[in-house]
Amino acid sequence: MDKQLAQLKFRDPARARALGEALNRVTQEIGRDPISVMHVCGSHEQAIARYGLRATFPRTLNVIMGPGCPVCITDxxxxxxxxxxxxxxxxxxxxxxxxxxxxxxxxxxxxxxxxxxxxxxxxxxxxxxxxxxxxxxxxxxxxxxxxxxxxxxxxxxxxxxxxxxxxxxxxxxPPVMEIVSEMPGSRVEGFLAAGHAATITGSAVFEPFAARHKLPVVVAGFEPLDILAGLLALLEQIRDRKHDVQNLFPRCVNREGxxxxxxxxxxxxxxxxxxxxxxxxxxxxxxxxxxxxxxxxxxxxxxxxxxxxxEDAPSQLTQHCICGDIMSGIAAPKDCPLFGKACIPDSPVGACMVSSEGTCRIWHQYGGVPDLREEQR
Amino acid sequence: MKRNERVSMKHGAGGRAMRDLIERVFIAGAKAIPGVVGLAEMDDGAAIPMGDGFLVVTTDSHVVVPRFFPGGDIGRLAICGTVNDLAMMGATEPLALTCAAIIEEGFPFEELERIQRSMRQACDEAGCSVLTGDTKVMGKGEIDGVVLNTTGVAFTRTLVRDNGMKAGDRIIVTGPIADHGFAVLVARNDLKLEGDLRSDVAPLNELVRMILKRGGVTAMKDPTRGGVSSAIHEMASKSGVGVVLDEQAIPLRDEVRAAAEVLGIDPLHVANEGKALLGVRADAVDAVLDALRSHPLGREAAVIGTCTQSHPGRIRLHTGVGERLLAEPDGEPLPRIC
Structure with missing residues (x-):
């Protein structure tokens, strides 16, 4: 195992368990159902789906993928x-x-x-x-x-x-986070910000947003422990009614960028x-x-x-596509009648199934039902 | 059937699309013969009852780009592929192999002889020979280089299918996975990756003969195209069981782990040519592992999962930090773009 240790530092099962337990504790302390937070990055969704993290989240924690796929939102x-x-x-x-x-x-x-x-x-x-x-x-x-x-x-x-x-x-x-958090029906209580974009912009870019909307923002990396630790920091802020910008990816990101x-x-x-x-x-x-x-x-x-x-109207199929709602975080792929049936990576209907960073594509790649909490028998 | 539907590369990738094609075109309307394991069973080969056992027949065509890759070549692949398909049915002593070669005009003799030497070497390792064959030459551009087809025939008294797993059985893999697929992928695309990525292509019949003597093997399949994911899905759905896999227990060479990470390709979807997946009764696991580890090709064998009564046909994957369903590959894995 020794030679693998360096690589597994951010995938350590014992630490993941400890973070999972802490997440449980803090969600109970908050006591609301659901507690919704949003990330805005395809790479975060990749890691969450790849490692099956949703299966370990507390039942009341709803982690939504927002508009984090640049290919998908190309108009x-x-x-x-x-x-x-x-x-x-x-x-x-x-x-x-x-x-x-x-x-x-x-x-x-x-x-x-x-x-x-x-x-x-x-x-x-x-x-x-x-x-x-x-x-x-x-x-x-x-x-x-x-x-x-x-x-x-x-x-x-x-x-x-x-x-x-x-x-x-x-x-x-940054501007789309404002729009999504102001959407009618939005219940997003905090944002997990993408570590790689923040290496350019710095974590400070989110400070005006956090102050204006009174929503906490946590910058996180892309290994499973990065994400779990980021979510924990976010929930602790929600519990304590704080709205700070926190940088949990200091190995790559600083305040100025x-x-x-x-x-x-x-x-x-x-x-x-x-x-x-x-x-x-x-x-x-x-x-x-x-x-x-x-x-x-x-x-x-x-x-x-x-x-x-x-000249021609778009095909019938695209009228059933709910990519927009999925990218806004209002709906999930499982809510789409086309997902995994008429819409698959080989013949995608909507942009979310096209890009390797799209929510639908990622869910399809990792078994179609990434949230095993819904599958328990 | 959709109008103007055409065969695409995914229909040859070993996943769901390939099975759909075989079922729709080749199995539909095929006559089943009582007592015979035939086309409809979609096992690694056919089994015909004979005396106190079965005659097993299998056939396989081989095209690979590049024809020579680290760890092997198309000749070695053509022999091992067929020997292994026989072995996966429990038929570990091939009576005869055939080989048909379709060659493109202009193909260098030297390369053909090199392929032939490699086939003979693989035959020696497997303890078999090519007893009959056929050659055809096609015009320049009418076929890509050379295509080899091999057929194998063997007799067995211990027929093993791919559908015999029961809840509680363990899943064993005979060694580190995904070596072949990554070696070929890297050689094909001339990807500049460091490290020794070598195909695992090898005949498994001797190894299988040793483990079958210990008993307790309920199902076998070699995870070639489509990788472990495709093979385990097929074994689970045919057996009517679910499977829970422990990702961290799956043996993987460091080079392969690194290549998978860099290219964004799941090793569970990548081809092997010298590995077997076994369903084994829980009480026989130690004996089978013992036998495997006493052979050079099984030294790194590991228990990687368990069969369950729940979620039949589905594979749950414990990742160490979470849990998800394993997807069936439905196309050739390509390097992630961004």
């Missing part, structure tokens, strides 16, 4: 823009997860089947390499939260090849209001290129005609 017209560019003969480079995300009528995968040229890349750096090898116009369809937005910003500041431009669908997480990265991010991008798929209009939720980078902005370089894609 339909944004996908349409990528599709329109591809159909107009421009090469579109993007992350593999974006391929099957439905647009109004077509996904990028459909556009490819119709002759559009789509390149799958793992990073913007790879898109830069692609552009250097050709004279053709290439558009990098950039998705992701502040973590990947920083990578996009850094490449832009370094100088892109002449034939490469950016279609930014980058999103910024990565100042160099933040500088690059805000030099290149400005926050704008825009729709997040299935959720709402999010003020300051979209990251768009500043005017001075118009020369690499695909929206300025090309005339993108998405209206021509809107």
């Amino acid at each position: 339909v017209p944004e996908v349409d823009e990528g599709v329109a560019l591809a159909l107009a003969g421009v090469r579109v480079a993007t992350y593999g997860d974006m391929l099957k995300v439905p647009g109004t009528k077509r996904s990028l995968a459909d556009a490819r089947a119709d002759g559009g040229r789509i390149d799958i890349v793992y990073s913007i750096a790879q898109a830069v390499d692609l552009a250097r090898d050709t004279d053709e116009e290439i558009v990098f369809f950039a998705t992701g939260f502040e973590t990947t937005a920083v990578a996009t910003a850094a490449e832009i500041l370094r100088g892109l090849p002449k034939n490469l431009s950016i279609l930014s669908a980058h999103k910024y997480i 990565n100042l160099v990265a933040q500088d690059k991010l805000w030099r290149v991008f400005e926050p704008q209001g825009g729709r997040w798929r299935g959720i709402a209009h999010i003020p300051n939720g979209n990251l768009r290129l500043r005017e001075e980078f118009a020369n690499v902005d695909a929206r300025k370089r090309f005339k993108i005609d998405i209206k021509s894609l809107w």
Whole structure:
């Protein structure tokens, strides 16, 4: 076992049990049913589902996945823009997860089947390499939260090849937490914030939010013990009626964050209001290129005609899709009549089944019923 | 059936989709013969009653990219795959193997001879020979390199099926899992991972012969395509039992653990070519483990789970820090993108 110890430090069963017992104790002290908290990160949901943590949560603790999948919340017209560019003969480079995300009528995968040229890349750096090898116009369809937005910003500041431009669908997480916590019917009593995004923004970015909404925020990492300890800290604050920002991921995150990265991010991008798929209009939720980078902005370089894609109504099936409610944390995959039946990873109906960070995809990958508390016999 | 439905790669990945295809196309309407374990049983091979035992027949086609990978090659795979399918039915002394080779025009003789040497080596280890065969050559581009098909025939008095587990039986795996799949995946995609990822491809008939002498084995299956997850789901649902697996008890090499973590692929969904999953009566576990561990191929055998009366056909996985259901793989595992 010795050689595995280092790796298992944050997966130690005895510590997990102790944290589980503490969670039980604190939920009993709070005494309400249910106590709902939200995380806003696909990687948190991955770890919770992968390790079967929900089976160990107290029955009254409801851990909801909020809008934490950047691919899923890429709005339909944004996908349409990528599709329109591809159909107009421009090469579109993007992350593999974006391929099957439905647009109004077509996904990028459909556009490819119709002759559009789509390149799958793992990073913007790879898109830069692609552009250097050709004279053709290439558009990098950039998705992701502040973590990947920083990578996009850094490449832009370094100088892109002449034939490469950016279609930014980058999103910024802090504003959506405001919207979700103000939604009618929202019972969210605290937020578990994503450790990796906080390495960029710092934990301080959540302080105005916590103060304004009187909701506690705990920054947590992605190993099982990180998540259990984060939830415990959150519940203790709820019990004590506190609303502080706590950093339980100090091995990676500090209060100020990565100042160099933040500088690059805000030099290149400005926050704008825009729709997040299935959720709402999010003020300051979209990251768009500043005017001075118009020369690499695909929206300025090309005339993108998405209206021509809107001739046919969407198919019947999508009308039953409840992705929006799932991403807002109002519903869970098990509430969806399509989940695991008409909607599977191979032929997804909604965005949540497409992306490896989508709630439905994650639940499907780990047995479909991640909450074994509902399965006890 | 959906209109214009086409076969896709998932139909060959060893999971639910493959079983659906076999059931829908090949089993539907096939005549069952009383007393014979045939197509409809979807076991590792067929068993025909003969004298005081059974004649077991199995066949397997082999395509692998790349044809040579750390720990083995397509030739070794073609022999071991068929020998192991026979062994999983309790037939550990192959009477004969056949081999059909379909070769692409332009294929180098040298490579073919290398594959042939490797097949002979595997036959020596398994104590069998290829007694008859067939060769076809197809035009350039009409087939990818070489496809090998092998058929095996063996006689057994101790037929073992994949559906005999009862509540209380233990699940044993004969060694560390997922070596083959990761070795091929890394070689195929030229992923720059450090560490010695080697296929486990090996004939299991001698090992199985030793454990069957001890008795108490209620079911056997080799977790090839679809990995342990697919095999255990099939064994559990055919046996009408549930299974509880202890993830931390499942043996895994450090290299494989690291590759799985980096690539985001669950080792339980990844192929093995030299491992068996056994259902074993609780009172026979010690004797079977003893026998396994006395053989080089079973040295790291471990008890990884228990059969239950509850949740038939479903596999609960204890992760050490929680518990979840194990999903059946329904496609080729691909590296996670982000």
